[in-house]
Amino acid sequence: MSEKRRVTxxxxxxxxxxxxxxxxxxxxxxxxxxxEIVALTGGRNVELLAAQAERWRPERVVIADENLYEPLxxxxxxxxxxxxxxxxxxxxxxxxxxxxxxxxxxxxxGLAPTLAAAKTGAVIALANKESLVCAGPALLEAAKAxxxxxxxxxxxxxxxxQSLQPDCIxxxxxLILTASGGPFREWTLQAMAGxxxxxxVAHPNWSMGAKISxxxxxxxxxxxxxxxxxxxxxxxxxxxxxxxxxxxxxxxMVEYQDGSTLAQLGPPDMRTPIACAYSWPDRLPWPAPRxxxxxxxxxxxxxxxxxxFPAIGIARAAxxxxxxxxxxxxxxxxxxxxxxxxxxxxxxxxxATVSETLERMDxxxxxxxxxxxxxxxxxxxxxxxxxxVAGDIVAGLGSTH
Ligand code: NAD
Ligand code: MG
Numbered sequence: 535m536s537e538k539r540r541v542t543x544x545x546x547x548x549x550x551x552x553x554x555x556x557x558x559x560x561x562x563x564x565x566x567x568x569x570e571i572v573a574l575t576g577g578r579n580v581e582l583l584a585a586q587a588e589r590w591r592p593e594r595v596v597i598a599d600e601n602l603y604e605p606l607x608x609x610x611x612x613x614x615x616x617x618x619x620x621x622x623x624x625x626x627x628x629x630x631x632x633x634x635x636x637x638x639x640x641x642x643x644g645l646a647p648t649l650a651a652a653k654t655g656a657v658i659a660l661a662n663k664e665s666l667v668c669a670g671p672a673l674l675e676a677a678k679a680x681x682x683x684x685x686x687x688x689x690x691x692x693x694x695x696q697s698l699q700p701d702c703i704x705x706x707x708x709l710i711l712t713a714s715g716g717p718f719r720e721w722t723l724q725a726m727a728g729x730x731x732x733x734x735v736a737h738p739n740w741s742m743g744a745k746i747s748x749x750x751x752x753x754x755x756x757x758x759x760x761x762x763x764x765x766x767x768x769x770x771x772x773x774x775x776x777x778x779x780x781x782x783x784x785x786x787m788v789e790y791q792d793g794s795t796l797a798q799l800g801p802p803d804m805r806t807p808i809a810c811a812y813s814w815p816d817r818l819p820w821p822a823p824r825x826x827x828x829x830x831x832x833x834x835x836x837x838x839x840x841x842x843f844p845a846i847g848i849a850r851a852a853x854x855x856x857x858x859x860x861x862x863x864x865x866x867x868x869x870x871x872x873x874x875x876x877x878x879x880x881x882x883x884x885x886a887t888v889s890e891t892l893e894r895m896d897x898x899x900x901x902x903x904x905x906x907x908x909x910x911x912x913x914x915x916x917x918x919x920x921x922x923v924a925g926d927i928v929a930g931l932g933s934t935h
Pocket of ligand 1: 579
């Protein structure tokens with residue numbers, strides 16, 4: 535690539551954001567990527583965001599927490615980089631003209647900036663799965679209408695994206711999402727009941743942010759990914775299966791009607807799917823860790839256990855129900871995960887809270903799609919009421935915990 539590519543990284547201080555900049559650093563050093571950073575945004579890590587800004591010299595750097603505007607400004611004093619703070623400023627940074635935008639904010643907070651970026655027609659490298667779960671069809675439609683494209687970064691969806699033969703979409707029998715099974719794959723229900731946040735964030739194969747690590751432990755991550763896959767690849771829930779594969783080498787598979795199954799393999803390093811999203815349909819040369827199957831030796835597979843991991847079934851039901859159920863499920867899960875990380879509820883209470891939130895909202899008729907034509911407002915109505923209901927449930931559980 536001869537011309538510099540204009541790149542924005544939303545959530546640059548997180549696990550995916552740091553991996554993205556690390557990949558760009560390595561590819562630039564090899565001469566295989568030439569980038570100019572338009573904007574970097576972070577949530578609260580002033581020091582890391584400032585160090586990234588000094589290294590990459592973006593046009594603008596934004597910290598989501600408004601209280602941290604002054605510390606960031608003081609830290610970057612004299613650097614000549616425009617600084618802003620707050621949710622609205624993150625959204626404005628997302629819509630600055632760029633060729634490629636990495637969407638790597640965690641949670642539904644990523645929806646507004648991702649939607650803003652999609653409307654510019656930029657290539658959206660999508661890690662922020664929650665934005666798809668909250669408003670998938672509308673987000674994909676917005677990107678398409680603007681002449682842009684959404685390329686998945688989530689390793690499972692990157693694998694399916696790479697294994698889907700464009701001329702044979704009608705011939706897909708099943709999408710098979712692989713799952714490591716998380717740290718509690720072999721724990722008893724009783725042991726899981728007493729699991730601590732430290733035990734739950736200790737993922738066996740991947741190093742990730744706290745929220746997605748907890749989602750991996752409950753397997754709600756796979757539930758969110760099932761909804762993500764349904765929207766990205768226009769596939770109904772009954773044709774999406776989950777398979778436990780503890781080694782995390784096969785990142786997912788596509789089974790075709792002729793009995794052929796295509797898979798994508800790689801070491802568990804997010805820079806590989808990020809590289810795919812960066813260069814697609816080309817391949818980015820960079821000093822990637824390579825797969826050594828002879829050393830790995832054995833790949834194993836099993837069915838997920840619905841009793842210990844009810845989250846997959848909850849997500850499947852929410853996807854089937856449609857309307858506001860996926861967005862409400864996501865918000866209830868964010869509320870419950872935060873409460874668990876704060877030690878206000880137990881590990882098994884996370885899925886129970888999500889399930890109970892959906893039941894209560896359904897009983898009140900609060901999951902029916904709203905009449906508003908505004909995508910963001912529609913999703914946020916479900917998000918806000920689910921956070922309220924889940925907050926009540928958590929408060930009740932917390933008093934007995
Ligand atoms: P993380 O917690 O490490 O980083 C999240 C980023 O978002 C940080 O830069 C943080 O400062 C920022 N942020 C947090 N709250 C914000 C807010 N309210 N407004 C603006 N910015 C905010 O998370 P992560 O592990 O990098 O995951 C990011 C996204 O990518 C998630 O949606 C996750 O599900 C998805 N994902 C991550 C991985 C992984 O390996 N880490 C793999 C697949 C998908
Ligand atoms: Mg994943």
